[in-house]
Amino acid sequence: MKLRRLLIALAAMGIATMSHAATPVLVIHGGAGVIKREMSPAKEKAVRAALTQALQNGYAQLKAGKPALDAVTAAITVLEDDPNFNAGKGAVFTHDGKNELDAAIMDGFTLKAGAIAGVHRVKNPILLARAVMDKSSHVMLVGDGAEAFAKDVGIELVDPSYFRTEERWQQLQKALKEDAGRKPHADVETAKHFGTVGAVALDAQGRLAAGTSTGGMTDKRWGRVGDSPIIGAGTYANSGCAVSGTGWGEYYIRTVAAHEICMRVTLMRVPLKRAAAEVINQEIPSMGGNGGAIALDASGNVSMPFNTDGMYRGWMGVDGVAHVALYGDEDDGTGDPLPASAASTAP
Ligand code: ASP
Numbered sequence: 545m546k547l548r549r550l551l552i553a554l555a556a557m558g559i560a561t562m563s564h565a566a567t568p569v570l571v572i573h574g575g576a577g578v579i580k581r582e583m584s585p586a587k588e589k590a591v592r593a594a595l596t597q598a599l600q601n602g603y604a605q606l607k608a609g610k611p612a613l614d615a616v617t618a619a620i621t622v623l624e625d626d627p628n629f630n631a632g633k634g635a636v637f638t639h640d641g642k643n644e645l646d647a648a649i650m651d652g653f654t655l656k657a658g659a660i661a662g663v664h665r666v667k668n669p670i671l672l673a674r675a676v677m678d679k680s681s682h683v684m685l686v687g688d689g690a691e692a693f694a695k696d697v698g699i700e701l702v703d704p705s706y707f708r709t710e711e712r713w714q715q716l717q718k719a720l721k722e723d724a725g726r727k728p729h730a731d732v733e734t735a736k737h738f739g740t741v742g743a744v745a746l747d748a749q750g751r752l753a754a755g756t757s758t759g760g761m762t763d764k765r766w767g768r769v770g771d772s773p774i775i776g777a778g779t780y781a782n783s784g785c786a787v788s789g790t791g792w793g794e795y796y797i798r799t800v801a802a803h804e805i806c807m808r809v810t811l812m813r814v815p816l817k818r819a820a821a822e823v824i825n826q827e828i829p830s831m832g833g834n835g836g837a838i839a840l841d842a843s844g845n846v847s848m849p850f851n852t853d854g855m856y857r858g859w860m861g862v863d864g865v866a867h868v869a870l871y872g873d874e875d876d877g878t879g880d881p882l883p884a885s886a887a888s889t890a891p
Contacts, residue, residue, distance in 0.1 A: 566750035568606035574856030575739035576836035612745035612753035623741035630739030635759025643707035652752035652781030742788025771796035776803035784810035791835010
Protein backbone atom coordinates (compact mmCIF):
# COMPACT_ATOMS: atom_id res chain seq x y z
CA MET A 545 0.00 0.00 0.00
CA LYS A 546 2.81 2.36 0.94
CA LEU A 547 4.61 1.59 -2.32
CA ARG A 548 1.43 2.17 -4.30
CA ARG A 549 0.94 5.57 -2.67
CA LEU A 550 4.54 6.47 -3.41
CA LEU A 551 4.14 5.54 -7.07
CA ILE A 552 0.99 7.65 -7.36
CA ALA A 553 2.71 10.59 -5.67
CA LEU A 554 5.64 10.34 -8.07
CA ALA A 555 3.34 10.12 -11.07
CA ALA A 556 1.40 13.14 -9.84
CA MET A 557 4.58 15.14 -9.70
CA GLY A 558 5.29 14.07 -13.26
CA ILE A 559 8.02 11.70 -12.16
CA ALA A 560 7.89 8.53 -14.26
CA THR A 561 7.15 5.26 -12.55
CA MET A 562 6.66 3.15 -15.65
CA SER A 563 6.39 3.65 -19.39
CA HIS A 564 3.22 3.10 -21.43
CA ALA A 565 2.43 2.74 -25.13
CA ALA A 566 1.88 6.08 -26.86
CA THR A 567 1.50 7.56 -30.32
CA PRO A 568 4.74 9.41 -31.05
CA VAL A 569 4.68 13.18 -31.54
CA LEU A 570 7.50 15.63 -32.31
CA VAL A 571 7.23 19.41 -31.90
CA ILE A 572 9.93 21.92 -32.83
CA HIS A 573 10.58 25.65 -32.81
CA GLY A 574 13.13 27.82 -34.56
CA GLY A 575 12.64 30.88 -32.40
CA ALA A 576 10.04 33.50 -31.59
CA GLY A 577 10.18 37.05 -32.91
CA VAL A 578 9.96 36.56 -36.67
CA ILE A 579 8.52 39.61 -38.41
CA LYS A 580 6.65 39.00 -41.66
CA ARG A 581 7.63 42.19 -43.47
CA GLU A 582 11.32 41.49 -42.85
CA MET A 583 11.18 38.05 -44.50
CA SER A 584 12.27 37.58 -48.10
CA PRO A 585 10.56 34.82 -50.12
CA ALA A 586 13.92 33.01 -50.37
CA LYS A 587 14.46 33.10 -46.61
CA GLU A 588 10.91 31.99 -45.93
CA LYS A 589 11.35 29.04 -48.27
CA ALA A 590 14.65 28.06 -46.66
CA VAL A 591 13.21 28.28 -43.14
CA ARG A 592 10.18 26.17 -44.03
CA ALA A 593 12.42 23.58 -45.71
CA ALA A 594 14.72 23.38 -42.67
CA LEU A 595 11.82 23.01 -40.24
CA THR A 596 10.35 20.26 -42.41
CA GLN A 597 13.70 18.48 -42.58
CA ALA A 598 14.12 18.72 -38.81
CA LEU A 599 10.66 17.20 -38.30
CA GLN A 600 11.40 14.41 -40.77
CA ASN A 601 14.78 13.53 -39.25
CA GLY A 602 13.46 13.66 -35.71
CA TYR A 603 10.30 11.72 -36.45
CA ALA A 604 12.28 9.01 -38.26
CA GLN A 605 13.87 8.25 -34.88
CA LEU A 606 10.48 7.88 -33.22
CA LYS A 607 9.19 5.70 -36.05
CA ALA A 608 12.22 3.44 -35.62
CA GLY A 609 11.26 2.98 -31.95
CA LYS A 610 14.09 5.16 -30.65
CA PRO A 611 13.71 7.21 -27.46
CA ALA A 612 12.29 10.74 -27.46
CA LEU A 613 15.78 11.98 -26.61
CA ASP A 614 17.08 10.76 -29.99
CA ALA A 615 14.27 12.55 -31.83
CA VAL A 616 15.06 15.77 -29.97
CA THR A 617 18.78 15.63 -30.79
CA ALA A 618 18.15 14.65 -34.43
CA ALA A 619 15.73 17.54 -34.99
CA ILE A 620 17.89 20.11 -33.22
CA THR A 621 21.11 19.19 -35.07
CA VAL A 622 19.36 19.93 -38.40
CA LEU A 623 18.48 23.42 -37.16
CA GLU A 624 21.92 23.99 -35.62
CA ASP A 625 23.52 23.20 -38.99
CA ASP A 626 21.23 25.60 -40.83
CA PRO A 627 22.46 29.24 -40.90
CA ASN A 628 18.90 30.63 -40.71
CA PHE A 629 18.56 29.88 -37.00
CA ASN A 630 20.21 31.34 -33.92
CA ALA A 631 21.92 28.11 -32.88
CA GLY A 632 25.12 26.45 -34.09
CA LYS A 633 26.01 27.93 -37.49
CA GLY A 634 24.26 31.30 -37.78
CA ALA A 635 24.25 32.02 -34.04
CA VAL A 636 24.03 35.67 -33.02
CA PHE A 637 27.13 37.64 -32.02
CA THR A 638 28.10 38.87 -28.57
CA HIS A 639 29.01 42.51 -27.94
CA ASP A 640 32.66 41.48 -28.45
CA GLY A 641 31.95 39.92 -31.85
CA LYS A 642 32.04 36.28 -30.74
CA ASN A 643 29.56 33.42 -30.93
CA GLU A 644 28.83 31.94 -27.50
CA LEU A 645 26.60 28.91 -27.57
CA ASP A 646 24.29 27.39 -24.94
CA ALA A 647 22.21 24.19 -25.01
CA ALA A 648 20.34 21.77 -22.76
CA ILE A 649 18.52 18.47 -22.98
CA MET A 650 16.31 16.65 -20.48
CA ASP A 651 14.85 13.16 -20.32
CA GLY A 652 11.39 13.32 -18.75
CA PHE A 653 11.40 9.61 -17.91
CA THR A 654 14.53 9.58 -15.75
CA LEU A 655 14.73 13.33 -15.02
CA LYS A 656 18.34 13.19 -16.20
CA ALA A 657 19.62 16.36 -17.84
CA GLY A 658 22.70 17.80 -19.54
CA ALA A 659 23.54 21.42 -20.30
CA ILE A 660 26.41 23.53 -21.59
CA ALA A 661 26.93 27.29 -21.76
CA GLY A 662 29.36 29.76 -23.27
CA VAL A 663 31.14 27.46 -25.74
CA HIS A 664 32.82 28.83 -28.87
CA ARG A 665 33.97 25.80 -30.81
CA VAL A 666 31.37 23.05 -30.47
CA LYS A 667 29.72 22.43 -33.86
CA ASN A 668 26.53 20.94 -32.40
CA PRO A 669 25.99 22.15 -28.83
CA ILE A 670 22.98 19.86 -28.33
CA LEU A 671 25.24 16.82 -28.84
CA LEU A 672 27.56 18.10 -26.13
CA ALA A 673 24.62 18.68 -23.77
CA ARG A 674 23.55 15.10 -24.46
CA ALA A 675 27.09 13.86 -23.75
CA VAL A 676 27.13 15.75 -20.45
CA MET A 677 23.93 13.90 -19.52
CA ASP A 678 25.04 10.47 -20.78
CA LYS A 679 28.78 10.46 -20.12
CA SER A 680 29.48 12.65 -17.11
CA SER A 681 28.25 12.77 -13.55
CA HIS A 682 27.36 16.44 -13.95
CA VAL A 683 24.43 18.40 -15.32
CA MET A 684 26.01 21.64 -16.53
CA LEU A 685 29.45 22.49 -17.91
CA VAL A 686 30.57 25.93 -19.11
CA GLY A 687 33.22 27.54 -21.31
CA ASP A 688 36.69 26.04 -21.66
CA GLY A 689 35.88 23.15 -19.34
CA ALA A 690 32.91 22.16 -21.46
CA GLU A 691 35.13 22.23 -24.55
CA ALA A 692 37.79 20.11 -22.84
CA PHE A 693 35.07 17.59 -22.00
CA ALA A 694 33.87 17.73 -25.64
CA LYS A 695 37.38 16.84 -26.78
CA ASP A 696 37.58 13.96 -24.29
CA VAL A 697 34.34 12.39 -25.47
CA GLY A 698 34.95 12.95 -29.19
CA ILE A 699 32.41 15.72 -29.89
CA GLU A 700 33.27 17.65 -33.05
CA LEU A 701 35.04 20.99 -32.51
CA VAL A 702 35.34 23.62 -35.24
CA ASP A 703 37.14 26.91 -35.74
CA PRO A 704 35.02 29.73 -34.21
CA SER A 705 34.72 31.30 -37.69
CA TYR A 706 32.47 28.37 -38.68
CA PHE A 707 29.51 29.99 -36.88
CA ARG A 708 29.76 33.39 -38.60
CA THR A 709 27.14 34.61 -41.06
CA GLU A 710 27.05 38.07 -42.61
CA GLU A 711 23.40 38.56 -41.61
CA ARG A 712 24.19 38.03 -37.92
CA TRP A 713 27.24 40.27 -38.16
CA GLN A 714 25.11 43.07 -39.57
CA GLN A 715 22.56 42.55 -36.79
CA LEU A 716 25.35 43.10 -34.28
CA GLN A 717 26.53 46.26 -36.06
CA LYS A 718 22.98 47.62 -35.91
CA ALA A 719 22.68 46.74 -32.22
CA LEU A 720 26.04 48.39 -31.46
CA LYS A 721 24.85 51.60 -33.14
CA GLU A 722 21.64 51.52 -31.10
CA ASP A 723 23.77 50.89 -28.00
CA ALA A 724 25.77 54.07 -28.46
CA GLY A 725 24.68 56.55 -25.84
CA ARG A 726 22.94 53.96 -23.68
CA LYS A 727 24.41 53.35 -20.23
CA PRO A 728 26.05 49.91 -19.93
CA HIS A 729 23.53 48.65 -17.36
CA ALA A 730 20.43 50.13 -18.96
CA ASP A 731 17.84 47.60 -20.01
CA VAL A 732 16.66 47.45 -23.61
CA GLU A 733 13.01 48.37 -24.00
CA THR A 734 11.88 45.27 -25.88
CA ALA A 735 13.75 42.35 -27.33
CA LYS A 736 12.33 41.52 -30.76
CA HIS A 737 14.53 38.96 -32.47
CA PHE A 738 15.21 35.56 -31.03
CA GLY A 739 15.73 32.47 -33.22
CA THR A 740 16.73 29.86 -30.66
CA VAL A 741 15.84 26.30 -31.66
CA GLY A 742 14.17 23.60 -29.62
CA ALA A 743 12.32 20.30 -29.74
CA VAL A 744 10.04 18.24 -27.52
CA ALA A 745 9.08 14.65 -28.27
CA LEU A 746 6.89 11.80 -27.04
CA ASP A 747 8.07 8.33 -28.03
CA ALA A 748 6.22 5.04 -28.52
CA GLN A 749 6.98 4.03 -24.92
CA GLY A 750 5.33 7.19 -23.62
CA ARG A 751 8.59 8.90 -22.66
CA LEU A 752 8.94 12.67 -23.08
CA ALA A 753 12.10 14.71 -23.70
CA ALA A 754 12.96 18.36 -24.31
CA GLY A 755 15.99 20.15 -25.78
CA THR A 756 17.00 23.71 -26.64
CA SER A 757 20.03 25.23 -28.39
CA THR A 758 20.91 28.91 -28.87
CA GLY A 759 23.46 31.61 -29.51
CA GLY A 760 21.63 33.69 -26.90
CA MET A 761 20.80 37.33 -27.62
CA THR A 762 22.61 39.67 -30.01
CA ASP A 763 25.04 42.02 -28.28
CA LYS A 764 25.07 40.03 -25.02
CA ARG A 765 27.97 40.88 -22.68
CA TRP A 766 29.90 39.76 -19.67
CA GLY A 767 29.36 36.04 -20.18
CA ARG A 768 25.59 36.46 -20.13
CA VAL A 769 23.72 33.15 -20.15
CA GLY A 770 20.01 33.03 -20.96
CA ASP A 771 17.27 30.57 -20.14
CA SER A 772 17.92 27.95 -22.84
CA PRO A 773 20.56 25.90 -20.96
CA ILE A 774 18.98 26.46 -17.54
CA ILE A 775 17.00 23.37 -16.61
CA GLY A 776 13.51 24.52 -15.62
CA ALA A 777 13.77 27.93 -17.30
CA GLY A 778 14.09 27.34 -21.07
CA THR A 779 14.15 23.54 -21.03
CA TYR A 780 12.28 21.01 -18.89
CA ALA A 781 10.67 17.58 -19.14
CA ASN A 782 9.09 15.16 -16.70
CA SER A 783 6.88 12.13 -17.27
CA GLY A 784 3.82 14.27 -17.98
CA CYS A 785 5.08 17.32 -19.84
CA ALA A 786 7.98 18.66 -21.93
CA VAL A 787 8.74 22.31 -22.78
CA SER A 788 11.31 24.27 -24.79
CA GLY A 789 11.19 28.07 -24.69
CA THR A 790 12.34 30.91 -26.89
CA GLY A 791 12.28 34.55 -25.96
CA TRP A 792 13.76 37.12 -23.65
CA GLY A 793 15.69 34.69 -21.47
CA GLU A 794 15.96 36.77 -18.34
CA TYR A 795 12.17 36.59 -17.90
CA TYR A 796 12.09 32.86 -18.57
CA ILE A 797 14.68 32.37 -15.83
CA ARG A 798 12.80 34.57 -13.36
CA THR A 799 9.50 32.76 -13.98
CA VAL A 800 11.22 29.34 -14.22
CA ALA A 801 8.95 29.16 -17.24
CA ALA A 802 9.37 25.61 -18.54
CA HIS A 803 9.16 24.04 -15.08
CA GLU A 804 6.24 26.27 -14.17
CA ILE A 805 4.24 25.09 -17.19
CA CYS A 806 4.99 21.45 -16.41
CA MET A 807 4.09 21.79 -12.73
CA ARG A 808 0.74 23.32 -13.66
CA VAL A 809 0.14 20.39 -16.02
CA THR A 810 1.33 17.54 -13.82
CA LEU A 811 0.65 18.73 -10.27
CA MET A 812 -2.27 21.10 -10.72
CA ARG A 813 -3.84 19.15 -13.61
CA VAL A 814 -4.23 22.31 -15.71
CA PRO A 815 -4.75 21.45 -19.43
CA LEU A 816 -1.52 21.91 -21.39
CA LYS A 817 -2.74 24.73 -23.63
CA ARG A 818 -4.00 26.75 -20.70
CA ALA A 819 -0.88 26.18 -18.61
CA ALA A 820 1.43 27.18 -21.47
CA ALA A 821 -0.66 30.23 -22.38
CA GLU A 822 -0.84 31.41 -18.75
CA VAL A 823 2.94 31.37 -18.31
CA ILE A 824 4.03 32.51 -21.78
CA ASN A 825 1.27 34.96 -22.64
CA GLN A 826 0.29 36.28 -19.22
CA GLU A 827 3.06 35.93 -16.61
CA ILE A 828 6.03 36.78 -18.82
CA PRO A 829 4.46 39.81 -20.57
CA SER A 830 3.13 41.09 -17.22
CA MET A 831 6.74 41.37 -16.08
CA GLY A 832 7.87 43.05 -19.32
CA GLY A 833 9.22 40.01 -21.20
CA ASN A 834 8.17 38.37 -24.44
CA GLY A 835 8.66 35.20 -26.49
CA GLY A 836 7.09 31.80 -27.00
CA ALA A 837 7.40 28.09 -26.25
CA ILE A 838 6.50 24.64 -27.45
CA ALA A 839 4.88 22.21 -25.04
CA LEU A 840 3.78 18.59 -25.23
CA ASP A 841 2.03 16.35 -22.71
CA ALA A 842 2.00 12.59 -22.19
CA SER A 843 -1.28 12.27 -24.13
CA GLY A 844 0.30 13.89 -27.18
CA ASN A 845 -1.41 17.29 -26.83
CA VAL A 846 0.61 20.06 -28.45
CA SER A 847 0.74 23.76 -27.60
CA MET A 848 2.85 26.47 -29.25
CA PRO A 849 1.96 29.83 -27.67
CA PHE A 850 3.84 33.08 -28.38
CA ASN A 851 3.28 36.81 -28.04
CA THR A 852 5.66 38.05 -30.72
CA ASP A 853 4.69 38.68 -34.37
CA GLY A 854 5.57 35.12 -35.21
CA MET A 855 7.43 32.01 -34.15
CA TYR A 856 9.08 29.45 -36.41
CA ARG A 857 7.35 26.25 -35.38
CA GLY A 858 6.16 22.83 -36.48
CA TRP A 859 4.96 19.43 -35.37
CA MET A 860 4.54 15.92 -36.75
CA GLY A 861 2.28 13.09 -35.63
CA VAL A 862 1.69 9.55 -36.73
CA ASP A 863 0.47 10.53 -40.24
CA GLY A 864 3.96 11.88 -40.99
CA VAL A 865 2.64 15.25 -42.21
CA ALA A 866 4.97 18.16 -41.38
CA HIS A 867 2.85 21.01 -40.00
CA VAL A 868 5.02 24.11 -40.31
CA ALA A 869 4.08 27.74 -39.57
CA LEU A 870 6.03 30.98 -39.15
CA TYR A 871 3.61 33.82 -38.54
CA GLY A 872 1.04 34.71 -35.93
CA ASP A 873 -1.86 34.71 -38.37
CA GLU A 874 -0.95 31.30 -39.75
CA ASP A 875 -2.86 28.21 -38.60
CA ASP A 876 -0.37 25.70 -37.22
CA GLY A 877 -2.96 22.97 -36.74
CA THR A 878 -2.82 23.01 -32.94
CA GLY A 879 -6.04 24.95 -32.53
CA ASP A 880 -4.34 28.05 -31.13
CA PRO A 881 -3.08 30.01 -34.14
CA LEU A 882 -3.44 33.41 -32.54
CA PRO A 883 -0.71 34.80 -30.30
CA ALA A 884 -1.21 36.54 -26.92
CA SER A 885 -5.03 36.48 -26.98
CA ALA A 886 -4.80 32.68 -26.64
CA ALA A 887 -4.22 33.19 -22.92
CA SER A 888 -7.72 34.41 -22.26
CA THR A 889 -9.46 31.94 -24.56
CA ALA A 890 -7.46 28.76 -23.87
CA PRO A 891 -9.62 25.93 -22.50
N1 ASP B 1 15.93 32.59 -24.99
C1 ASP B 1 17.18 32.88 -25.64
C2 ASP B 1 18.07 33.60 -24.65
O1 ASP B 1 17.60 34.46 -23.93
C3 ASP B 1 17.02 33.71 -26.86
C4 ASP B 1 16.10 33.14 -27.91
O2 ASP B 1 15.09 32.55 -27.58
O3 ASP B 1 16.42 33.28 -29.10
O4 ASP B 1 19.25 33.35 -24.66
